[in-house]
Amino acid sequence: xxxxxxxxxxxxxxxxxxxxxxxxxxxxxxxxxxxxxxxxxxxxxxxxxxxxxxxxxxxxxxxxxxxxxxxxxxxxxxxxxxxxxxxxxxxxxxxxxxxxxxxxxxxxxxxxxxxxxxxxxxxxxxxx
Amino acid sequence: xxxxxxxxxxxxxxxxxxxxxxxxxxxxxxxxxxxxxxxxxxxxxxxxxxxxxxxxxxxxxxxxxxxxxxxxxxxxxxxxxxxxxxxxxxxxxxxxxxxxxxxxxxxxxxxxxxxxxxxxxxxxxxxxxxxxxxxxxxxxxxxxxxxxxxxxxxxxxxxxxxxxxxxxxxxxxxxxxxxxxxxxxxxxxxxxxxxxxxxxxxxxxxxxxxxxxxxxxxxxxxxxxxxxxxxxxxxxxxxxxxxxxxxxxxxxxxxxxxxxxxxxxxxxxxxxxxxxxxxxxxxxxxxxxxxxxxxxxxxxxxxxxxxxxxxxxxxxxxxxxxxxxxxxxxxxxxxxxxxxxxxxxxxxxxxxxxxxxxxxxxxxxxxxxxxxxxxxxxxxxxxxxxxxxxxxxxxxxxxxxxxxxxxxxxxxxxxxxxxxxxxxxxxxxxxxxxxxxxxxxxxxxxxxxxxxxxxxxxxxxxxxxxxxxxxxxxxxxxxxxxxxxxxxxxxxxxxxxxxxxxxxxxxxxxxxxxxxxxxxxxxxxxxxxxxxxxxxxxxxxxxxxxxxxxxxxxxxxxxxxxxxxxxxxxxxxxxxx
Numbered sequence: 001x002x003x004x005x006x007x008x009x010x011x012x013x014x015x016x017x018x019x020x021x022x023x024x025x026x027x028x029x030x031x032x033x034x035x036x037x038x039x040x041x042x043x044x045x046x047x048x049x050x051x052x053x054x055x056x057x058x059x060x061x062x063x064x065x066x067x068x069x070x071x072x073x074x075x076x077x078x079x080x081x082x083x084x085x086x087x088x089x090x091x092x093x094x095x096x097x098x099x100x101x102x103x104x105x106x107x108x109x110x111x112x113x114x115x116x117x118x119x120x121x122x123x124x125x126x127x128x
Numbered sequence: 129x130x131x132x133x134x135x136x137x138x139x140x141x142x143x144x145x146x147x148x149x150x151x152x153x154x155x156x157x158x159x160x161x162x163x164x165x166x167x168x169x170x171x172x173x174x175x176x177x178x179x180x181x182x183x184x185x186x187x188x189x190x191x192x193x194x195x196x197x198x199x200x201x202x203x204x205x206x207x208x209x210x211x212x213x214x215x216x217x218x219x220x221x222x223x224x225x226x227x228x229x230x231x232x233x234x235x236x237x238x239x240x241x242x243x244x245x246x247x248x249x250x251x252x253x254x255x256x257x258x259x260x261x262x263x264x265x266x267x268x269x270x271x272x273x274x275x276x277x278x279x280x281x282x283x284x285x286x287x288x289x290x291x292x293x294x295x296x297x298x299x300x301x302x303x304x305x306x307x308x309x310x311x312x313x314x315x316x317x318x319x320x321x322x323x324x325x326x327x328x329x330x331x332x333x334x335x336x337x338x339x340x341x342x343x344x345x346x347x348x349x350x351x352x353x354x355x356x357x358x359x360x361x362x363x364x365x366x367x368x369x370x371x372x373x374x375x376x377x378x379x380x381x382x383x384x385x386x387x388x389x390x391x392x393x394x395x396x397x398x399x400x401x402x403x404x405x406x407x408x409x410x411x412x413x414x415x416x417x418x419x420x421x422x423x424x425x426x427x428x429x430x431x432x433x434x435x436x437x438x439x440x441x442x443x444x445x446x447x448x449x450x451x452x453x454x455x456x457x458x459x460x461x462x463x464x465x466x467x468x469x470x471x472x473x474x475x476x477x478x479x480x481x482x483x484x485x486x487x488x489x490x491x492x493x494x495x496x497x498x499x500x501x502x503x504x505x506x507x508x509x510x511x512x513x514x515x516x517x518x519x520x521x522x523x524x525x526x527x528x529x530x531x532x533x534x535x536x537x538x539x540x541x542x543x544x545x546x547x548x549x550x551x552x553x554x555x556x557x558x559x560x561x562x563x564x565x566x567x568x569x570x571x572x573x574x575x576x577x578x579x580x581x582x583x584x585x586x587x588x589x590x591x592x593x594x595x596x597x598x599x600x601x602x603x604x605x606x607x608x609x610x611x612x613x614x615x616x617x618x619x620x621x622x623x624x625x626x627x628x629x630x631x632x633x634x635x636x637x638x639x640x641x642x643x644x645x646x647x648x649x650x651x652x653x654x655x656x657x658x659x660x661x662x663x664x665x666x667x668x669x670x671x672x673x674x675x676x677x678x679x680x681x682x683x684x685x686x687x688x689x690x691x692x693x694x695x696x697x698x699x700x701x702x703x704x705x
Contacts, residue, residue, distance in 0.1 A: 013473055019480030022499045106483035
């Protein structure tokens, strides 16, 4: 299936990245994934994905500029962000986005991703 | 109940309560107190009940039995004794004699309203003045009449000895009271400590010089105690009235005179308690003027000085106990937090797998179902490993040595990780030394020890491939036997990125993982513990950029030579413990 969307997943857990890849790729979503926030930022700049899934706890452990740069990247390209984290992380330095509280179930998370992708104005696959 | 607490050695942290008449100590599983230490003989020593305590006897062990640093053939244990067998050190705590509530029955603190006690303060000395007795520039006055004679240097020395080297407050107080009885002609004595919660004085130890009945109650005036506590002054009291003393009609001649000294135990931060001693002069002694004024200023000063030293030691002990307790709580907190984190991640993985299975079934997508099942299985394995590591580390699991084939156990591990190696594109090579003699070891433990190290090697190769694009990951697992050294070895070697020199010294620390979310920080500490239980160790050679080589050594106990080795543990590396 030719991907219609691209989603960047920045999460320390290999399982999370792989589950999202396995579940979303058959739905026409290309997954870019990394466990490193800085590497994720580079991927976001390079591929301008339609949506970014970010583990907030992991992001907050990275240098503060990384979170700011993700926020700037999101604003610049109107890229929706899905932020995964526990409630206390809402108060920290986080970019604006849809918050999914841990522990989460994959059903609601994937529905949220699909809803946001459905709102993307130009659902055209980005060049790899 | 008396107990032995292991404070150093492989069994560190274990407490054995002593309830049997006779208990064996040794390496063998048949002992009541099994010690996992290769320097300990199979049947090393024996504890036999003797009155309220135990007699510790060496059973012709190879490396000997030591109590407080001295080799002993037989020794009657007293609370606080430090017992050493091989490299294992244990602390003996005896049955507590009188509990505080028992003592409270034998010590009356009476208020003035109910007092039939005529005791009054005849002299008081400030704590600071009393402590000057320890000033080395001052000689004690010549008229100091101590029961055994002596000088201030001796007092300083013996007090320092009495209050040092113990973390057991009850034992410390007992020593203090005995020391006072050595120096001062007191009949009875007791020490009361301030309860940190209620701020009230609680009797802790009491002692009699003569064989008086324990029913002989010590009566102390609340007024005097309040005075001592509030003014930080030691007091000398007497129930004799000056004017009545030589009056034959007075009650004192009928009942004698009771003199007492009560001093504050003033430490750095306040008064931690009081020491009380008293003596009674019989009517005959009073009439003959032989026994009156048994206590004088110098006794009072001496008592204040000893009490001050004791208070400092008690503060240190209390501070140390509080610190140990705080550290213990912090460790428990850290353990719970770390384990919760790992379990949460594993559950998240199972949830992911379950979701994929459900989604795959809904869309008739067998590939997705299969992928989901892989996640579930992988996380089942993770939680199983985590639980087994926790059990092994927490000493719940007793190692069970049986004759076995080391190659077979290691081969099973290699087989177990073959799929993982294939998935990670790692070349897994198994090079057993054949044949190996049948050795006696704990197969389950060795399996776990090797599995943890081999898993690390595979993970290291996977990370090297993922992060640095390094191909051709290779892990070689081999066994060998060195009869001249009495050792068997399992070597796990990888060609991954190696370990940085600054990280190597921490890799065996609990909950320290350099594998990010993949590691629990339990694997290597568990493997190391298992190898130590086998009289061995793990060594690591690593070169950043080239790879690591982990060598797991175990003492090769030949199955057919068990009876020979039974009484011949590894020689102690120390001449004296």
